[in-house]
Each structure stands twice: as structure tokens, then as C-alpha cells.
Amino acid sequence: MEILKGIGVSPGVAFGPVFIMGREEVVVRERKVPPDAVEDEIARFRSALEATVASYRLLREDTAKRFLPDYAAIFDAHIAILRDPALMRKVEEHIRARRHVAEHAVSRVFRSYIAKLEAIDEEYLSQRADDLRDIEKRLIGNLSGIPLHREFEGIEGEFVLVTRFLSPTDAAVLPKDKVLAVATDKGGPTGHASMFARALGIPAVVGLKVVSHHVSSGDIIVVNGNLGEVIISPDEQTLAKCNLERRDDMFVSHIAHRFRHEDAVTKDGVRVVVRANVAKAEDVPVAVDLGAEGVGLFRPEGLFFDRNQPPTEEEQYSQYARALDAAGDEVMTFRTFDVGSDKVPAELGSYFGNEANPALGLRAIRFAMKAPHLLRTQLRAMLRAVAEHARRRHTPYSNVRIMFPMVTHPREFRWAKTQIAGVVEELKASGLEVPQGIAVGAMFEVPGIFFGARELLREADFVSVGTNDLIQYLFAADRTNEDVADRFIPGHKALLELIKILQQQILTLSPYMRPSLSVCGEMASDPLYFGMLLGTGITEFSVSFSMVPMIKHTARAVSAARCKELVRRAASGDDPELDLTALRDYITSTVHAHVYGGG
Known part of the structure; x- marks a missing residue:
């Protein structure tokens, strides 16, 4: 029996025969045409x-x-x-x-x-x-005329997928009714294998480095996404234990889904708000049906891709109006576009040129300041949709929030607010009454903004910590690069310190001036890191909508005070990386025990 350690990116335990998926090499001979x-x-x-x-x-x-x-x-x-x-x-x-x-x-x-x-x-x-x-x-x-992705043709029965790394197209053709778990040599917490495994609800461990070389198709292995390990050639006792864990996980998932619309209140009475991250209007009803208390992050970048020119105001208005209709009375948080770095639509390429370092270049609000006409078009579409939604609901107030990404200085946020004010005046001049109460906030995604943030906090109605980019910039480790996945560390003292610094600055403000604080990003969708963040005092989250039922179930199962104590202990050692073993054990045991209380 051999145990390999990697990164657990999708929880659960599964075992079965291995299927190794290779990488087809493209071989082309040199030929000429007349x-x-x-x-x-x-x-x-x-x-x-x-x-x-x-x-x-x-x-x-x-x-x-x-x-x-x-x-x-x-x-x-x-x-x-x-x-x-x-x-x-x-x-x-x-x-x-x-x-x-x-x-x-x-x-x-x-x-x-x-x-x-x-x-x-x-x-x-x-x-x-x-x-x-x-x-x-x-x-x-x-x-x-060569057909691709024929690896799974003729496979009978369930299997554990083992591969060097999983591309998006590989993942998209997986036979979801047959894949028990995924184990890869390469990969990180936010890679393609991780995202698809969580979407499928199957265990996954990535970053194992050598698993594809240590097993052969047909071998029996165990994939433990909770512990981030793979067991090769397990004995009968190990298999029996894993089988029990797998049955428990399935029961927990069933209970979480059954009670998905119940409020998330911890064992010690702390109310937790769980909203959803979505990418388009069609996602909103799915998220609401899964129990989300509104949308904490509406990412609009999809509107800008696969086209020859930027989306028109009417195209954007249609998306936002349908999203608001689907959300009903729930909170809707529209984020303005975050293009640049790894998201450069072809029709906007001329704005960026040949950047030497795109991740540190023109993106998000910086791009909006270079192309304000595109931002104002987006804001007009948003505010028109908000006005129409309020008119239908017969109310002068709005449950909509507008959030600006990657704010690094108060002057950027002030500029953004003037753009909203200018568009509101334009719409009023045209006879359209924009409702009151639209909250305006900023995403904290760059370490520098956490220091001396009081000036910005006084002007913001809410702030959201975007952990995906924040951890990337904190450790100079691209979250999509599988070669540096082990340096992308959500459980690190530095992240806790930044959150603490931000919370302390918020508390220095008068109560009526304090912005609300939430966390969005992939780590909030993981029960372990949800417990860690809850232990820091965060009570508002926006997560992948497929994970809303499980995160709400986790919140109902745990004590916020106990999470706080376990996070304090995890950070008490000399190692800058937190020892989250005790917190993981606590969350796993309480989440499973809670199902017998009926939700």
C-alpha cells in the first residue's frame, strides 16, 4: 500500500479501478502545396x-x-x-x-x-x-478530419480518472455517470480539474506529481479529497473504511440539499449570509433554487467574448434585467467588467498592446479609466435595468449593489462613483427615475489596499475580499499555473493578518458609516476554508452556486466561537502556513454529525 500526498480540491472519498488518460501528441509532416x-x-x-x-x-x-x-x-x-x-x-x-x-x-x-x-x-x-x-x-x-477525445469510447463501468493534467476540453467530455474521482500529477485549487470535479460533486486530488507513473489502468486506488491523498493498492480494511466514509458523504450531500432554503445560523446563534457567484442571467434562478440568498458577485465578462465588437447597451440591459427578474427581492451585486490579464476579448485587444506583464498591467478598474465610454455604457444598462425592476416592484428603493474590481487607491473609487452619478443624471434628464438605495462597493484584491484603507472605507457601502486574485498577488503565484500551485496558499497567516487589518479599520468608523464586509472567491466554497474565514469573524460569503447547500449546511453544523478558537490555535505556531488539521477534523465530524439532527 502506497500513499501519495497532493492537494485536495474537491471533498469526499471514492475508490475504484484506474483509467489513465494520456495526452495525444499532434504529429504533422511537412508538405507543400502548388x-x-x-x-x-x-x-x-x-x-x-x-x-x-x-x-x-x-x-x-x-x-x-x-x-x-x-x-x-x-x-x-x-x-x-x-x-x-x-x-x-x-x-x-x-x-x-x-x-x-x-x-x-x-x-x-x-x-x-x-x-x-x-x-x-x-x-x-x-x-x-x-x-x-x-x-x-x-x-x-x-x-x-481526425476525431478527438475518443478515449472513453467503449469503457464499461465506473472508474477513477488519472492523468498528468486535465484540460477544459478533456473535462468537458468526461462521462459524468462513470467518473468516481479524479487524480492528477499537476494542478492547483483553482485549476480546471478542480472546478469540474466540484461541479460534478466528485472527490479530486491534484498536484500529486507522479501518480500517473505509479499506477496502471485497472489498478485499484482510493482518492481522498478531504485529506488530499491517494492510496495505491489499498488493503481490505482501508477499502471498508473508505466505503463507510463515502456513504456518509452521500447522506450529508442529500441532507444539505434538502434543507438548502433554511437560514444558515451557527450552533451558537451567528447568522451567516450565503450568496452566489454567477456569470450570466441564466445562472440566477439556478442559484436561487439552490438556496442562495441573492447574488454576491455577477461577473459580466462573458458578454465581451466571442464577438467582433463590445456588447451594446441593449444587449447588456437584457442580461441585467433578466438577472434582476430571476433574483426577485434578493440582493443582486453587479460587478463592473474585469478584463485584462488572462481575460482580453479580441475586440478590446488594441487597448492593451503587448504588455510585458499582463497580471500587473491594465485590467479591471484601470481599464475602465482608460475606456470610460465602455464603463458608462455598462452602467447605463445596469441602472436602466434597476429602474425598470423597481418600477415593476412599485418601490422607490433598490436591492441592487454595484461593485468595482481591483480598486487599489481611494481616488479610483471616487472616480468610479462620479461615473455612476453622471449616468444617473443622464438618465434623469431623459425622464427615467433611478431608485434610491443602490449600494456602491469595492473589491479588495490587492494587498496594498488593505493598508491605510480607512479613507476608502468611509466612502464605500460595502467591500468584498476577492480571495482568488488576493492570494495570487500575496504570494506572487498565478492561481492558474499548475507549476506553482503549492505556493497558492489559502491557509496562510498573511491572509488572516490582512483580514484582521481590514476589520480593525472598519471598527474605527462610526457604526452608521461602517461598510459591510464579505468574502467571495473559490476558497469560500470550500467547507474547510469557510470555517477558517468564519473563525476570523466574516459572516457574509459569496460562493460557487453549486456549493451553496453544502456551505449553508456547514454553517448550521458548526459553532463560530469554536472555529475562532481553532483558527487561533492554527496560527499560534512558527510556521507561516496554518496547521488546519484540528479545524478540518472539527468541521468534518460536525458536518456529518449534524445530519442526524435533521438539518
């Missing part, structure tokens, strides 16, 4: 390009149906690359200059970009190489 056939070859490439875009759109739609709509937006980045005119022009120039067949031109151009990205010591750019490999393989497949 001079008079060059334009036909370019036409063939363009046809394959459109077919590849269409295939990613189908994957996006299928992912929305088979998994959850929230995860379908992953493919927007692939479509944006295919719509990059500079990259595609390189392929056409290669065909014209060297008369290579389209397959070879694609391979040469893409391999050149991949090599450059991997050579740059910048995590985000290096990780994008995997996306380019996936696109290259799909483009060449459409050019040559």
Missing part, C-alpha cells in the same frame, strides 16, 4: 478555423448543460485566441510565404508561440501554453 493552390489552402484554414470556433461553442453549451453554466465560460478564452487577428494572420502569412499545407503552418506558428510563452518567467503567460496546445490539436483535427 503555387496556384495557396489561396485554396488559406480558404481551407479559414474554414477549419470557423469549425474550431463552432466546436468550442458547442463545448461551452454542452458544459453548461452537463455541469453548471458557471464553468462554461472557461471556453471563452479559447474562442478569444481563435479570434486574435494577429495570431491567425501569422498562419496565413506562413502558408503564403512557404507554401506549407495548413496543418503544418498551424503547427509551426503555434509551436513557436508555445515555446516563447514557456520561456518567459511569468506564470500566467507560461500557463497559457496549455490552452494553445489544446487549440492547435483541435484546429489540426478539423483540418485533417
Whole structure:
């Protein structure tokens, strides 16, 4: 029996026979076309390009149906690359200059970009190489007529998927009724394998480094997402114990779903608010049905991808109006667009140029300040939708909040508020009455904003800690880069200190001036880190909507005071990384024990 340690990214325990999924290598021979056939070859490439875009759109739609709509937006980045005119022009120039067949031109151009990205010591750019490999393989497949993703054809029975790493397209074609668990060599807490495993509700451990080399298809292994470990060739006693844990997990999930609409009140009487992160209007009714108390983060970036020009005001208005209708009387938090870094729509590429370090460059509110007309269009669409929603509800007040991402200085926030005020005046001048009570807030995602934040806090109605980007910037570790996944550490003293600093500054303000404080991000969707954050005094959360029932169930099962004590103990040692073993044991035991009390 051998035990491998990795990162548990989706809770639960499962065991079964291994299926190893390999990575198909694209091999293209150098062939040339006659001079008079060059334009036909370019036409063939363009046809394959459109077919590849269409295939990613189908994957996006299928992912929305088979998994959850929230995860379908992953493919927007692939479509944006295919719509990059500079990259595609390189392929056409290669065909014209060297008369290579389209397959070879694609391979040469893409391999050149991949090599450059991997050579740059910048995590985000290096990780994008995997996306380019996936696109290259799909483009060449459409050019040559080679069918892709046939690994699962003919497989009978359930299995544990083992692979070096899991791409979005690999994950999208998983037979969800057969996959018991996932174990990967590479990966991090916010990688593709992690997101899809959580969407499927199956255990997953990533970052195991060597698991694909230590097992063969058919071997029996145990995947323990709670402990972040894989057991190879387990004995009968271990299998019996895992079987009991698996049955308990299934019962807990059933109870959590059954009582999803009950308030989340801890054992010691602390009221916890659990809202949802969504990406489009269609997500909202799903989130509300899962028990979310409104939307804590509406991410609108999907509106900007897979198109040749920015979305019009009417297109955006339609999204926001439908989202508000679905939310009803619940809180709706619209975040303004966060483009830049790893999210650059093709139609906005000219604004960014060739940034040497995109993660530290023009993005979020910085981009809005460079392109204020785009922000004002978005704000007009939002505020028109809010006004119409209030009119239908016959109330002069609103339950809507507008949040600005990646604010790093009070002057940025003040500028953003003036944009809202200006749009409100424009709408009033046109005869549209905008309701009162629209809260305006900021996302705290950069470590520097936590220090000396009192000036901004006085002007904000609410603030939300965006843990995904915050941890990335705190440890200089790209959360999407599997090679530095072990440096992306949610359970770290530095994060607790930042939250404490922010809370202390809020308490220095007069009670009527204090903004509300919440946390959004992937870590809030994990019961362990939810317990850690609850132990710091946070009581408002916005989580992946698939996890709303489980997080509410966890809140009802635990004592906030006990979480606080266990977090204090975890931070008492010399190691900057928290020892969360006791907190994990407490949450696991109480979450399971709570089901016998009926929810």
C-alpha cells in the first residue's frame, strides 16, 4: 500500500479501478502545396478555423448543460485566441510565404508561440501554453478530419480518472455517470480539474506529481479529497473504511440539499449570509433554487467574448434585467467588467498592446479609466435595468449593489462613483427615475489596499475580499499555473493578518458609516476554508452556486466561537502556513454529525 500526498480540491472519498488518460501528441509532416493552390489552402484554414470556433461553442453549451453554466465560460478564452487577428494572420502569412499545407503552418506558428510563452518567467503567460496546445490539436483535427477525445469510447463501468493534467476540453467530455474521482500529477485549487470535479460533486486530488507513473489502468486506488491523498493498492480494511466514509458523504450531500432554503445560523446563534457567484442571467434562478440568498458577485465578462465588437447597451440591459427578474427581492451585486490579464476579448485587444506583464498591467478598474465610454455604457444598462425592476416592484428603493474590481487607491473609487452619478443624471434628464438605495462597493484584491484603507472605507457601502486574485498577488503565484500551485496558499497567516487589518479599520468608523464586509472567491466554497474565514469573524460569503447547500449546511453544523478558537490555535505556531488539521477534523465530524439532527 502506497500513499501519495497532493492537494485536495474537491471533498469526499471514492475508490475504484484506474483509467489513465494520456495526452495525444499532434504529429504533422511537412508538405507543400502548388503555387496556384495557396489561396485554396488559406480558404481551407479559414474554414477549419470557423469549425474550431463552432466546436468550442458547442463545448461551452454542452458544459453548461452537463455541469453548471458557471464553468462554461472557461471556453471563452479559447474562442478569444481563435479570434486574435494577429495570431491567425501569422498562419496565413506562413502558408503564403512557404507554401506549407495548413496543418503544418498551424503547427509551426503555434509551436513557436508555445515555446516563447514557456520561456518567459511569468506564470500566467507560461500557463497559457496549455490552452494553445489544446487549440492547435483541435484546429489540426478539423483540418485533417481526425476525431478527438475518443478515449472513453467503449469503457464499461465506473472508474477513477488519472492523468498528468486535465484540460477544459478533456473535462468537458468526461462521462459524468462513470467518473468516481479524479487524480492528477499537476494542478492547483483553482485549476480546471478542480472546478469540474466540484461541479460534478466528485472527490479530486491534484498536484500529486507522479501518480500517473505509479499506477496502471485497472489498478485499484482510493482518492481522498478531504485529506488530499491517494492510496495505491489499498488493503481490505482501508477499502471498508473508505466505503463507510463515502456513504456518509452521500447522506450529508442529500441532507444539505434538502434543507438548502433554511437560514444558515451557527450552533451558537451567528447568522451567516450565503450568496452566489454567477456569470450570466441564466445562472440566477439556478442559484436561487439552490438556496442562495441573492447574488454576491455577477461577473459580466462573458458578454465581451466571442464577438467582433463590445456588447451594446441593449444587449447588456437584457442580461441585467433578466438577472434582476430571476433574483426577485434578493440582493443582486453587479460587478463592473474585469478584463485584462488572462481575460482580453479580441475586440478590446488594441487597448492593451503587448504588455510585458499582463497580471500587473491594465485590467479591471484601470481599464475602465482608460475606456470610460465602455464603463458608462455598462452602467447605463445596469441602472436602466434597476429602474425598470423597481418600477415593476412599485418601490422607490433598490436591492441592487454595484461593485468595482481591483480598486487599489481611494481616488479610483471616487472616480468610479462620479461615473455612476453622471449616468444617473443622464438618465434623469431623459425622464427615467433611478431608485434610491443602490449600494456602491469595492473589491479588495490587492494587498496594498488593505493598508491605510480607512479613507476608502468611509466612502464605500460595502467591500468584498476577492480571495482568488488576493492570494495570487500575496504570494506572487498565478492561481492558474499548475507549476506553482503549492505556493497558492489559502491557509496562510498573511491572509488572516490582512483580514484582521481590514476589520480593525472598519471598527474605527462610526457604526452608521461602517461598510459591510464579505468574502467571495473559490476558497469560500470550500467547507474547510469557510470555517477558517468564519473563525476570523466574516459572516457574509459569496460562493460557487453549486456549493451553496453544502456551505449553508456547514454553517448550521458548526459553532463560530469554536472555529475562532481553532483558527487561533492554527496560527499560534512558527510556521507561516496554518496547521488546519484540528479545524478540518472539527468541521468534518460536525458536518456529518449534524445530519442526524435533521438539518
